[in-house]
Amino acid sequence: xxxxxxxxxxLVVEYPGKGFRAKPFQALxxxxxxxxxxxxVGLVGESGSGKTTLGRAVLGLAPVTGGSITYDGKEIGHLSxxxxxxxxxxxxxxxxDPYSSLNPSMTIEQILIExxxxxxxxxxxxxxxxxxxxxxxxxxxxxxxxxxxxxSGGQRQRVAIARALALDPKLIVCDEPVSALDLSTQARVLxxxxxxxERTGVAYLFISHDLAVVRHISHRVAVMYHGEIVESxxxxxxxxxxxxxxxxxxxxxxxxxxxxxxxxxxxxxxxxMTTTVEG
Amino acid sequence: xxxxxxLPTNIPTPPVKxxxxxxxxxxxxxxxxxxxxxxxGIIAVIGPYIAPYDPNKASLQLVLAPPSAAxxxxxxxxxxxxxxxxxxxxxxxxxxxxxxxxxxxxxxxISGLIAGYFKGWFDSVSAWFTSLVMALPGIVVLLAVRxxxxxSVWIAMFTFGILLAPAYxxxxxxxxxxxxxxxYVDAAKVSGLGDxxxxxRHILSVVRAPIIIQSAIIAGIAIAIQSGxxxxxxxxxxxxxxxxxxxxxxxxxxxxxxxxxxxxxxIGITSIALTLLANVMRDALERTVLVxxxxxxxxxxxxxxxxxxxxxxGAVTGSLDVDAASAPxxxxxxxVRAAARAxxxxxxxxxxxxxxxxxxxxxxxxxxxxxxxxxxxxxHGLIGESGSGKTQTAFAVLGLLPRGGHITGGSIDFEGxxxxxxSEKDYTAIRGRRIGxxxxxxxxxxxxxxxxxxxxxxxxxxxxGLSKKDATDKALSLLERVGIPNPKRTFAAYPxxxxxxxxxxxxxxxxxxxxxxxxxxxxxxxxxxxTVQAEVLDLLRDLQAERHMALLLVTHxxxxxxxxxxxxxxxxxxxxxxxxxxxAIFGHAEHPYTRSLLGAILDxxxxxxxxxxxxxxxxxx
Numbered sequence: 043x044x045x046x047x048x049x050x051x052x053l054v055v056e057y058p059g060k061g062f063r064a065k066p067f068q069a070l071x072x073x074x075x076x077x078x079x080x081x082x083v084g085l086v087g088e089s090g091s092g093k094t095t096l097g098r099a100v101l102g103l104a105p106v107t108g109g110s111i112t113y114d115g116k117e118i119g120h121l122s123x124x125x126x127x128x129x130x131x132x133x134x135x136x137x138x139d140p141y142s143s144l145n146p147s148m149t150i151e152q153i154l155i156e157x158x159x160x161x162x163x164x165x166x167x168x169x170x171x172x173x174x175x176x177x178x179x180x181x182x183x184x185x186x187x188x189x190x191x192x193x194s195g196g197q198r199q200r201v202a203i204a205r206a207l208a209l210d211p212k213l214i215v216c217d218e219p220v221s222a223l224d225l226s227t228q229a230r231v232l233x234x235x236x237x238x239x240e241r242t243g244v245a246y247l248f249i250s251h252d253l254a255v256v257r258h259i260s261h262r263v264a265v266m267y268h269g270e271i272v273e274s275x276x277x278x279x280x281x282x283x284x285x286x287x288x289x290x291x292x293x294x295x296x297x298x299x300x301x302x303x304x305x306x307x308x309x310x311x312x313x314x315m316t317t318t319v320e321g
Numbered sequence: 322x323x324x325x326x327x328l329p330t331n332i333p334t335p336p337v338k339x340x341x342x343x344x345x346x347x348x349x350x351x352x353x354x355x356x357x358x359x360x361x362g363i364i365a366v367i368g369p370y371i372a373p374y375d376p377n378k379a380s381l382q383l384v385l386a387p388p389s390a391a392x393x394x395x396x397x398x399x400x401x402x403x404x405x406x407x408x409x410x411x412x413x414x415x416x417x418x419x420x421x422x423x424x425x426x427x428x429x430x431i432s433g434l435i436a437g438y439f440k441g442w443f444d445s446v447s448a449w450f451t452s453l454v455m456a457l458p459g460i461v462v463l464l465a466v467r468x469x470x471x472x473s474v475w476i477a478m479f480t481f482g483i484l485l486a487p488a489y490x491x492x493x494x495x496x497x498x499x500x501x502x503x504x505y506v507d508a509a510k511v512s513g514l515g516d517x518x519x520x521x522r523h524i525l526s527v528v529r530a531p532i533i534i535q536s537a538i539i540a541g542i543a544i545a546i547q548s549g550x551x552x553x554x555x556x557x558x559x560x561x562x563x564x565x566x567x568x569x570x571x572x573x574x575x576x577x578x579x580x581x582x583x584x585x586x587x588i589g590i591t592s593i594a595l596t597l598l599a600n601v602m603r604d605a606l607e608r609t610v611l612v613x614x615x616x617x618x619x620x621x622x623x624x625x626x627x628x629x630x631x632x633x634x635g636a637v638t639g640s641l642d643v644d645a646a647s648a649p650x651x652x653x654x655x656x657v658r659a660a661a662r663a664x665x666x667x668x669x670x671x672x673x674x675x676x677x678x679x680x681x682x683x684x685x686x687x688x689x690x691x692x693x694x695x696x697x698x699x700x701h702g703l704i705g706e707s708g709s710g711k712t713q714t715a716f717a718v719l720g721l722l723p724r725g726g727h728i729t730g731g732s733i734d735f736e737g738x739x740x741x742x743x744s745e746k747d748y749t750a751i752r753g754r755r756i757g758x759x760x761x762x763x764x765x766x767x768x769x770x771x772x773x774x775x776x777x778x779x780x781x782x783x784x785x786g787l788s789k790k791d792a793t794d795k796a797l798s799l800l801e802r803v804g805i806p807n808p809k810r811t812f813a814a815y816p817x818x819x820x821x822x823x824x825x826x827x828x829x830x831x832x833x834x835x836x837x838x839x840x841x842x843x844x845x846x847x848x849x850x851x852t853v854q855a856e857v858l859d860l861l862r863d864l865q866a867e868r869h870m871a872l873l874l875v876t877h878x879x880x881x882x883x884x885x886x887x888x889x890x891x892x893x894x895x896x897x898x899x900x901x902x903x904x905a906i907f908g909h910a911e912h913p914y915t916r917s918l919l920g921a922i923l924d925x926x927x928x929x930x931x932x933x934x935x936x937x938x939x940x941x942x
Contacts, residue, residue, distance in 0.1 A: 081932040088850035101511050123516070130513025143504035147526050156522070157512035195707070205508065224706040225877065226921040236929075251851065254923040261932040278928035295855035297880030299922050301903050304883040311855065 046076040047114060047245050048100065048213055054108035055095050069095040071269040072109065079212065082239065082246040084260030084277065086253055086292070092269040093249045097215045100247060101135055102126045113213070131161065134206035138218035140198035144190040150176075150201055151186035157208045175204040179234060196227035203234065213245045220255060232259055253296055257281035265289045290314060341533075344605040351601040354594040361591050365415040368408035376401060376409040376561045385577045394583055397569050407583050410561040414587075417478045417562070418543035424482025425539060429489025430532060434520055436490075437497025451487045459484045463550065472557045477550055478543070485539055492535055496528040530606040537599035541592045548588045563588050650692070651911045653901025658887065667736055667839055667871050668695040668718065674730035675713045675722065675895075684729060688713050689895040691731075695839065698869040702882040702903070705892035706918075714892070715841050715875045717741075719758055720748045735839070754784045757832030757870075759842040763824035767816035773827050774812035777834065784835050799830040803860055822853035826860065833864055839871045846881060858884050879922055883907060891915045 055070040070092045077083045087093040098104035099119075100111060106119040118129060137143040144153055151172055158168040173183050179200040190198055199219060206214050216235070220228040236259060239246065250256050256263055257277055264274035265286065273286035284290045294311035298304045345351035383400035386392060394403035436444040459481070466480045467473075500506060500523065509519050544563075550556050551564025558565060563584045570580030675688035688710040695701045705711040716722050718733055718740060733740040738751065752758070760766040768776060777796040781787050787795065793812075800808035803826040816824060825845065832840055845861070846854040862885055865872050874885060882889055882903065890900040891912065899912040910916050 078932055082929070088852065101507075103507055103510065127513040127515065130511060133511070135508060135511045137504040137508065139504055143508055145503075145505045145523055145526075148522075156509070156514065160513050160515075160518070202508070205512070209512070225879075225918060226706070229921040229923060232923070253851075257928045258923045259929060261929055276928075276931045278930070281928055291852055295852040296924075297855070297858070297878070297884040299879035299883050299919070299924060300907055301883045304880065308859075308884065312859075 045115065047079045047081075048075075048077040048247070049112045050075045050096070050100070050109070051112075052109035053096070053099060053106065053111060053119075055092075055099050055104050056107040057105070066107075069104070069269055070099065073266075073269070073271055074109075075264055075271065075274070077213065077245050077247060080239065080243040080245055081262065082248050082260045084256035084263040085247060085249045085266060086251065086256050086263060086280075087266035088251055088292070090268075091266040093251075093266045094217055095269075096266070097135075097217050097247060097249050100213075101133065101215055102129075127160075130157065131209040132211055133213045133215065134209065134211040136199070136202050136206050136214060136216045136219045138221055140195050140202060140222060141190075143202050144198055146190055149187055149189055150181075153190070153201065154186075154205055154208055157205065161209060171208065175207055178207065178238065179204045194227075195223050196231055199223060199231055200234070203231075203238070207238065207242075207244075210242070211244060213247065215247045215249070217249045218251065219248075221250065221252065228255070235259060253281050253293060265292070341602070341605060345598070345601050348601050348604070350597050351605075354597040354601065357590060357594040358598065361411060361415065361587075361594075364408060365412045368410075368412045372402075372405035372408045374402040374405040376406040377559070378402075385573060385580075387577070388579070395577070395579065397566070397580055398573050399569075403566070403580065403583060406561040406566055407563075407587060410563050410566060410584070411587065413474065413560050414544060414547060414563045417474050417547045418540055420475060421478040421482040421485060421543040421547070422536060422540050424479050425485035425489055426532070426536065428483060429486040430493050430528075432486070433490040433493025434497055434524065434528075437494045438501060438516070438520060438524065447490065451490050454484060455487050457484070459546075464555065467555055472555065474547070474551075474557050474560060474562065477556065478547060481543065481546060485543070488539060489532065489535060492531050493528050496531060497524055500524050500527045530602075534599050534603045534606065537595050537602060541595035541599070544588065544595070545592050548584075650897050651899040651901075653899075653905035653909075656902045656904055658902065658904070665697050666694045667697045668693070668873070669734040670694075670714070670718065670731070671734070672731035673714065673717060673728065673733065673741075675710070675717050675726060676729040677725045678727070686729065687726075687895050688717070691892070691895070691897050693890060693897065693900075695871050695873055697838070697871055698865075699887045700865060700872040700874060700885050702886035702889040703873060703875045703892060704877060704879065704882055704889060704918075706877060708894070709892040710895035711875050711892045712843055713895075715843055715873060718873070719752060719756065719841055720745075721752075721758075753780060754835045755837050755839065757835065757837040757840040759825075759828055759832050759840060759845045761844040761847055763821055763828050763848065764816060766828060767824055769816050771815075772812070773814055773816060773819070777812075777827070777831055780831065781834055795834065796830070799834055800827070803827070803830045803864075804856070805830075822849055822857065825849060825853075825857055829857070829860060829864070833868060833870070836868065837870060839873065840865075841873045841875070843875045844877070845874070847876070847878070854881075861885060879907075879919065880924075891918070 051074050052072045053070050053074070054068065054072055056066040056068050059065050059067055073092070073096055075083065075085075075096070085093045085096065095104050099106055102118070102121060109119070110117055111119040113129070113132065121129070151169070154172045154175055155165075155168045158171060159165070163171065172186055176183055176185055181197065181200050181204070185193070185201075190201065193201065202219075219235075220231050223231060232255065235246065238244065246259070248256060248259055260277045262275065263277045263280040264271045265280060265284075265288065266272070267288045273280060273284060273289045280289065281293070284293050291314065294307060294314055298307055345355060378401060380396070380400040383392065383396035383402075385398055386396040386400070388395045392402050392404065394407065396402055397406070432447050436447045462484060463477055463480060466476060470476050506519060506523055509523055514522070548562070548564035548567065551562045552568045552571070554568060556562060556565060566584040567581060567588070570577075570582075570584060573580055670691060670693040673688055673691045674686055676684040676686040679685055691710070691714050693701075693703075693714070703711045703714065713722070713726070716726075717728055718735075720740060720743065722728075728741045731741065735751065735756065738747070740748075740751070743751070767773065774793070774796060777799065778789065778792045781792040781795055782789065785792075797808045797812055800811055805811045805823060805826055811819060811823065811827070819827070842861070846857050849857060858881065861872070864870070872885075874881070876882060886903045888901065889903050889906045890897045891906065891914065892898070893914045899906065899910060899915045906915065907919070910919055
């Protein structure tokens with residue numbers, strides 16, 4: 043296999059503790075992960091597991107205390123703001139909350155043009171690009187003059203995806219991008235992600251708490267627990283035949299949308315809980 | 322319409338942006354105060370040119386002269402023409418106030434932006450400096466400055482501007498720290514925007530409105546203080562000012578009382594106009610902000626989700642044809658399991674309509690005629706996507722519709738009590754006693770300023786009439802029953818000291834504490850992690866079986882429905898489209914909407930194969 047696009051090695055992220063001389067809080071305790079070009083790596087975990095922190099560290103929004111993050115062979119863990127800006131056309135982001143990730147007072151066009159003008163794209167060309175982007179994410183061209191609040195959650199998330207795509211990045215960090223969406227919207231937005239990946243060859247670091255979502259989109263999956271990766275491997279193996287006890291618990295806890303199968307799973311989960319308690 | 326989730330994209334664009342100016346002018350007070358300020362502004366500019374006499378030219382014949390044709394406002398104690406002095410003084414007073422305002426604005430806004438955005442050492446230093454300035458008595462500082470540099474209107478007002486700067490600093494600082502954590506600011510950073518651009522594009526736009534309002538208030542204060550200083554004789558007596566004229570008039574109040582009137586009017590009217598303008602602007606600017614925030618919260622918490630409803634309704638009423646609205650609900654017959662529970666009906670909802678009063682007097686209907694039966698001891702799932710009206714239906718039963726919402730038709734019958742006609746007083750006998758409620762967001766449903774124990778004990782004492790000791794014992798045993806490891810410690814803890822899962826257990830304990838016949842649970846596990854969700858679902862199932870309560874479970878999660886429910890009703894756009902035993906719905910759903918929902922479930926699908934296979938197939942990239 044070719045050299046990884048992104049390689050995270052023994053990453054440690056610490057936040058200062060609250061109070062005088064308090065011990066710093068370790069959000070990540072030595073995490074290693076790699077992403078190939080064009081690949082989706084799913085990152086699963088519950089709240090507080092550090093999955094979002096890992097995404098923010100890759101984006102340069104969380105302080106790197108130890109370890110390294112290399113992108114395309116270059117260390118990007120400790121860049122200055124101006125060096126970081128140069129990376130904006132390489133690494134992009136789609137956040138979870140489609141309501142707070144778009145500035146409510148800017149029109150869709152202003153939102154999408156912003157990263158382009160920073161790159162010095164001429165305004166005529168940028169407008170052209172906005173039309174293409176809207177088309178790519180399945181929004182009508184007349185959406186450009188509207189404000190975010192005129193759109194539903196799924197449509198806003200499409201705008202956020204269009205913004206991430208504006209600079210033709212090679213890697214997009216997706217932080218729970220479909221968690222706030224309704225079920226059928228969720229499925230369609232996920233398919234949009236896959237379609238864009240197949241067309242442009244972009245790689246995703248796909249963060250989610252939902253094993254089913256991650257299974258649907260990821261080539262490989264890593265499971266995080268308390269700031270560490272406890273299990274990683276091919277998507278099907280991790281999400282259907284997990285090895286680590288924590289992943290098994292996660293797997294068994296998700297209710298199956300079938301009353302009879304769920305009854306069986308419930309029994310199995312309770313059995314698993316008692317054995318782990320005894321063991 | 323198979324999937325009514327994403328909106329049709331041709332929503333009519335509502336009138337969004339009305340300029341601030343237009344909104345101010347629409348209000349009478351706004352017009353008047355703005356008009357006065359414009360007149361004052363014009364006089365400030367042209368005053369010296371239209372003044373009929375030299376304002377400092379004294380004439381012994383005219384000392385305290387009454388108004389006359391040549392001197393319409395008379396002359397002062399030095400025989401100077403009052404009208405000329407008033408016109409020229411306007412310029413001095415207004416410019417002096419502006420100087421204070423601009424000084425405060427520049428220092429306060431810039432330092433507030435820097436401290437709020439970058440934090441770090443500048444934040445600490447400016448916090449100290451602000452506290453220091455605010456602790457200093459302003460008038461003493463002004464006196465001290467005058468003593469050192471001599472009488473000067475300009476230096477005094479510059480100093481005053483520095484003293485006023487914290488008012489801006491704190492305002493801007495608070496706004497910036499709030500915006501800074503918004504995701505769109507993070508997204509802008511990732512997009513490669515420089516700090517200057519982020520501040521000007523994303524942050525200044527948020528603080529602009531409060532700054533404008535604050536400026537009108539501060540300008541009023543500056544004019545009053547400036548006049549006060551002059552009145553006390555602390556200013557420069559060679560320059561005519563409103564305060565100086567007032568002082569002169571005051572000295573001669575018994576000889577020529579009219580002298581006081583003119584400067585007092587000028588000061589009073591200008592200050593009042595500024596304050597009223599500030600009020601009008603606040604109404605115009607902040608009301609819109611408030612509405613927007615309320616809408617967003619409604620969406621974010623998904624309780625009520627009014628925003629989703631209101632935005633989608635335009636599309637819905639258009640596309641939902643009469644056939645769909647009057648189409649019969651698909652009902653599946655009871656299977657063996659459901660029939661086992663088929664007993665008395667505890668809650669009977671018939672043709673329920675819920676509407677929200679709009680600003681223009683019309684009513685926006687969000688539930689269009691829902692009929693629902695809940696049997697004693699059954700778990701009934703109400704499933705649908707956001708904006709389907711499922712939460713509205715549940716809240717209508719609880720009598721807890723958000724502001725503006727009311728039942729516009731149909732009936733709700735709870736064991737012979739007509740809840741749709743019940744008064745607040747009737748409800749107190751039912752809600753929290755015979756009908757329990759488990760909310761979606763456990764944390765926001767516990768009062769942060771009381772211990773968990775007191776929040777459990779109080780309702781027990783009120784509704785069951787238990788003594789304090791009995792209620793405490795009962796609360797402790799309930800906490801133990803809902804699986805809290807150390808009930809005593811949780812009892813004494815405040816809500817912020819427990820996790821979300823624990824808080825939800827506490828609320829479940831609270832809901833079952835009065836042995837209700839029916840519990841309404843609104844997305845009770847949505848905010849929880851999946852492993853915690855499994856435990857909470859187990860708890861709900863055990864409690865329900867043990868106490869034979871009926872449970873109305875509002876959710877969007879089919880897994881939760883499969884885990885817990887006996888019967889299910891599927892809601893779409895304010896209507897129930899399909900209802901029946903859980904196995905019938907999962908096994909052979911008939912309505913296209915139910916099918917599309919079931920089809921969207923990801924669990925069944927195959928996993929994506931590893932990348933390698935794709936690469937060899939698709940060639941090199």
